[in-house]
Amino acid sequence: MLFRQLEYLVALSRERHFARAAQACHVSQPALSEAIRKLEEELDVPLVLRGRKYEGLTPEGERIVVWAQRILADRDALKNEVGHLRTGLSGRMRIGSVPTASGAVALLTAPFCLAHPLVTVEVIADLQSEDVLRQLRNFEIDAGVTYLREDLGEQYRTIPLYEERYVLLTGAADAPAPHATATWAEAARLPLCLLTEAMQGRRVVDELFAEVGVRPSPRVETDSVAALFAHVRTGRWASIVPHTWLHVFGVPHGMRAVPLVEPARTVPMGLVTIAREPGSVMARALREIAGGTDVAAALDRLPGDPGPH
Incomplete structure (x- = not known):
C-alpha cells in the first residue's frame, strides 16, 4: 500500500492536477485523493495544499516527494536486478x-x-539539457544523452560519446562552391531558421557567432531539428545543424551542407547517468554498451557528411 501511496503523490507532483494524476495512475480521482489523505495520516504531516482546486504541495510534501522518487526508483532497480x-x-x-x-x-x-x-526502450527526445538532468535526478529516466558541461558535478556519471560540430544547411542555389566551407560571419548574413534560444544547442551556436562579433537575426525559430530541415527545403531559409543529423536525413535533394569554420569549434556530447550505487541496472547495462561503441567513428563516416575540418 505504501508504494501505491507514494506513486500517487509523485504523480500528483508531476501532473499538478488531481484528475490528471489519477488518470496517469489508472485509478479514480477519489481513490487517489483518499490514498494521499491516508499517507498524510500515517506520516502525521500535511502534504497537499487543499482548496477548491490543486494549489500545490506543502514544504513537507515537496520534501516527501524527493524521498518517494528515490524509494520508487530503488524498488524498480531491485526488481530489475x-x-x-x-x-x-x-x-x-x-x-x-x-x-x-x-x-x-x-x-x-x-x-x-x-x-x-x-528490454523495450523509450526515447524521450527534444528535451532541453536542463530537463535531461532534472528527469535524471527525479528518476524519470534511466540515462540521458546531452552536452557534457564542466559543472555537472559528482552526482552524475558521464561517458563521452562524440564531439558535436556544425554545418551550414542551405538550398543548393545559395550554397558556397562545391567542397567549400562557410564562415560563421557569412552564415549570419543569410535568412536563418534556428533552434529557439531556450535550447542549449542554440546557446552554443550563439556563442560561436559572438566569437566573431556577429549576432544572427533568425526569422524563424523552432525546438525541432527536423523542422529546421523542413524550412530549408522550401528554399527560403538556411540553417545551422549538428553534423549528427546528416546521419538521420543525409543531405536531402536540393540542399547543400558545408562545414562551418572560423571558428571550427566542437562541443562534447555524452551519456549521463546518476552516480548513486547500486543504481539502475538499465543504466549500468547501457553504460557497458556505450563503453564498447565507437559513436564518434560512426558519425564521422556518414554518407553526405562533409567530414571534419
Missing part, C-alpha cells in the same frame, strides 16, 4: 535526449536491444 539474475535483463529503459543528439541515440539503442532482447 532480481529479474536480471533470474532470466536476463527485462523491462523498460528510458533515455532522455537533447534534440541535437537524437540521431546518435540510435547508435546506442541498436546494440543495446541486440544484447538485451527482453
